[in-house]
Amino acid sequence: MRTMRSLFYLALMIITVGFTIYLSDQSVYLASAKEAQGTRSLGMFEKLNKLRPCYNRSTQPKTAVTDLHLHPQPFGGSSIPYQELMSYLDKNKVQFVLLYGIGQTLPYDSKCTYYLDCIGTNALPSIKNDFENAANYVEFPQKNTHVALSMTFSDLANPQGVVAGIKLLDAEYPGLFQWMGEVNLHKEALRGNGHEPASIEDIAQWKDFMVILQKRGIPISLHSDLGDNNNPTKNLALMREVLRLYPKNKIVWMHMGLSRELTKMNPKEHIKLMSEFLDKNPNLYLDISWTVIAEAYFDTPEKRALYVKFFNRYPTRILAGTDFVAAANKNLEIYTKEANVTGSILADLNNKAFRAIALGQNYFDLAPNLSDKFEAPKICSL
Numbered sequence: 001m002r003t004m005r006s007l008f009y010l011a012l013m014i015i016t017v018g019f020t021i022y023l024s025d026q027s028v029y030l031a032s033a034k035e036a037q038g039t040r041s042l043g044m045f046e047k048l049n050k051l052r053p054c055y056n057r058s059t060q061p062k063t064a065v066t067d068l069h070l071h072p073q074p075f076g077g078s079s080i081p082y083q084e085l086m087s088y089l090d091k092n093k094v095q096f097v098l099l100y101g102i103g104q105t106l107p108y109d110s111k112c113t114y115y116l117d118c119i120g121t122n123a124l125p126s127i128k129n130d131f132e133n134a135a136n137y138v139e140f141p142q143k144n145t146h147v148a149l150s151m152t153f154s155d156l157a158n159p160q161g162v163v164a165g166i167k168l169l170d171a172e173y174p175g176l177f178q179w180m181g182e183v184n185l186h187k188e189a190l191r192g193n194g195h196e197p198a199s200i201e202d203i204a205q206w207k208d209f210m211v212i213l214q215k216r217g218i219p220i221s222l223h224s225d226l227g228d229n230n231n232p233t234k235n236l237a238l239m240r241e242v243l244r245l246y247p248k249n250k251i252v253w254m255h256m257g258l259s260r261e262l263t264k265m266n267p268k269e270h271i272k273l274m275s276e277f278l279d280k281n282p283n284l285y286l287d288i289s290w291t292v293i294a295e296a297y298f299d300t301p302e303k304r305a306l307y308v309k310f311f312n313r314y315p316t317r318i319l320a321g322t323d324f325v326a327a328a329n330k331n332l333e334i335y336t337k338e339a340n341v342t343g344s345i346l347a348d349l350n351n352k353a354f355r356a357i358a359l360g361q362n363y364f365d366l367a368p369n370l371s372d373k374f375e376a377p378k379i380c381s382l
């Protein structure tokens with residue numbers, strides 16, 4: 001009899017607890033569905049959050065949740081204070097940011113903010129910004145934005161010091177740097193500032209550090225201009241050589257090889273070339289950041305449609321970002337404009353490509369250990 005009564009109470013308890021959990025689940029779900037209207041938050045991307053609502057493309061932001069190409073320090077002069085920069089991201093609903101150093105730093109006593117205003121002054125790779133980014137990351141943890149750090153000190157034309165640099169960052173900030181880049185393989189615009197493009201011989205000397213990156217699953221982002229308007233593919237051999245020698249490394253080609261010097265390439269030819277590279281190199285990814293690219297290549301309905309089709313064809317191989325350089329003379333309005341200009345084409349993608357590119361799934365799959373914690377929400381079928 002006593003056993004029967006105990007069983008009865010036990011059953012009653014299970015029902016009560018179950019019902020309470022059900023009710024609280026419902027309220028969480030309703031709260032998050034409501035929250036999802038017109039906005040987005042970091043919680044919507046957390047794998048542990050089992051009640052994540054689907055993503056409604058007609059009411060929620062159409063630009064990228066990731067900024068995978070942000071330089072918090074300018075080439076020279078003062079920067080936007082870190083906390084202020086982080087508030088720009090939050091206000092633009094950018095929940096994931098990858099912070100680069102700057103691949104070309106003017107001397108600390110230079111009067112210039114932009115290297116092209118100081119032709120003749122060297123702008124060279126340096127580890128200073130990597131330390132600055134890490135120090136800010138530690139001092140100002142973010143609640144609404146996931147921040148990751150990239151090491152940008154590497155001089156690809158003089159690669160002897162790269163392994164030592166990685167070890168130094170390992171010693172000072174173990175485990176914090178999960179990416180390498182943006183580093184310059186060949187940057188045409190920098191030639192007047194002492195930039196020495198890496199040669200075919202230099203690329204062969206990258207082996208020691210590329211092995212470390214590969215073992216750690218760390219991607220490397222390369223700025224490598226395809227060419228200029230007179231000869232759009234004159235530097236192609238460099239990227240070919242990198243991909244030939246390091247097929248197992250995850251490599252991100254910044255701006256799809258385009259630049260201010262190459263604004264007039266035929267989009268069909270460019271897309272054909274990029275498609276061949278992607279087909280041949282399964283570990284190659286393309287960064288589509290920079291307002292210069294959006295304004296030169298996504299600017300007419302015809303050209304834009306070609307690139308939308310291209311991104312839809314390679315949904316898992318494209319990464320979104322702004323290439324914003326946080327010089328102190330910029331502000332929220334400029335960041336917002338750059339995020340909108342670079343992210344505008346994403347609104348035209350199909351659902352699969354939108355989830356992979358704009359909602360960050362490619363980033364979670366590519367960065368070491370991120371896919372354990374984050375997953376892009378499913379797109380609501382309307």
Ligand SMILES: [Zn+2]
Pocket residue numbers: 069071182323
């Ligand atoms: Zn950049």
